Amino acid sequence: MTITAQQVKALREKTGVGMMDCKTALNETGGDMEAAVDWLRKKGLSKAAKKADRIAAEGLIGAVDNGTSAALVEVNSETDFVARNDTFQALVTKIAKEALGTAGDVDALKAKPFPGTGRTVGEEVTESVATIGENLSLRRTAELSVDEGAVATYIHNAVAPNLGKLGVLVALKSAGDAAKLTELGRKIAMHVAAVNPLALNVDALPAEAVERERAVYADQARASGKPEQIIEKMVEGRMRKFYEEVVLLKQSFVVNPDLTIEQAIKDAESDVGAPITMTGFVRFALGEGIEREESDFAAEVAAAAGV
The missing domain is CATH 1.10.286.20 (GTP Cyclohydrolase I; Chain A, domain 1)
Structure with missing residues (x-):
């Protein structure tokens, strides 16, 4: 039978295993998805495959910028304990750096070489499942860029440099002072983190x-x-x-509620030295949209104690 790219992609998403291994597994099992998972487990990828069905809704948001471009990534783990692990934090930091230039395409990011390993980013995430001991998932990424100006980043309550549970990007296009644009962008990003607007302007709703x-x-x-x-x-x-x-541009600015965001940007033009156009924003909150399993902690403790 012919194995489709959609089947390979589905198995990869289910297990975190590389594309070629997934294709081989499907060929060996006649396209049976569950049998392919078992085949991968038997071939030494068991640690990743066994954990693939466990919900990963914790983890970290990572941010990186180079002035006129910036990116966010969300890498999920099963527990907050792992998010405080130095190894996991280093993994997310390196993945965030590779996200620049991928235009928010998570598959393109997964396919990029992971520095110093000979593996792709996606394969490194799978490899880390065995090392860290939990299901891990590179869930999403986003990138904003401007030809001139600044893209500012903000991580709320950072647990390490550029790592936390809520991240924001704000893109400001301008020929003005880059440092002042970045400062303004960061303040607007803090507003976005706090208020969570639906869209940049009315037309984008x-x-x-x-x-x-x-x-x-x-x-x-x-x-x-x-x-x-x-x-x-x-x-x-x-x-x-x-x-x-x-709408972000019409909201009262949390830094100065007497101004809307739109007016605050306009007022900043004299200080920056040129007109400013806000071209976009991105807000990532860790685990948003992931269905989490509800657990009865008291019942779990009682069961463990044999009550």
């Missing part, structure tokens, strides 16, 4: 989110019994308030 809010406000206004032309004005007023709450 998901259309379904806008329509959902508009429909809710319209129903609320109609319940008041007002004429339709009044209802429309009420809805528009509430939508403006909604934009102020979720």
Whole structure:
């Protein structure tokens, strides 16, 4: 039978094992996914494969920048204990450095050579499963770049340099003073970390989110019994308030609530010495979107004690 690239990719994601080994395993087992996992375990990759089904929702966010480009990575582990391990922290730091130039493509990052090992980044993560003793996963990466200006990074409550559980990138395009742009970008990144906006501007908001809010406000206004032309004005007023709450450029700046982010950027232009355009931001919170297993700690202790 013919083994498809999708099957190979699925087995790789399930086990963390290299592409060629996954393809061989599928060929040897006639495309049976579970049998292929067992085949990999029998061939010496058992430590990685056995741990592949265990949920990895802890870990670290890593950040790196070179002035006009910056990247974030999320590398997951099973426990917070491992996230405090020097070996794991060194792994995430090195992976973050390799993320520059991958344009946020996690598969491209996994395929890059890992320095000094002869392995790819993805293979090094798999190799580290056996060394560290937990399931590990390079979950995602993101990168922002500007032709001129600065991309600032911020790690909230860093556990080590450029490592923590929440990371932000902010890209500012400008011909002005790079150091001052970086300082401004870092302050805006701190705002993003605290407030978690949905989008940079109104046009970037998901259309379904806008329509959902508009429909809710319209129903609320109609319940008041007002004429339709009044209802429309009420809805528009509430939508403006909604934009102020979720759109970054329209939000009140946590550093100076008297200013919106948009106005703070405009006011900074005289100090920087040139016009400034914010072109994007990225916010990674560790484990967001991962379904975690709920456990009854008291029951686990009782079971361990034979109660």
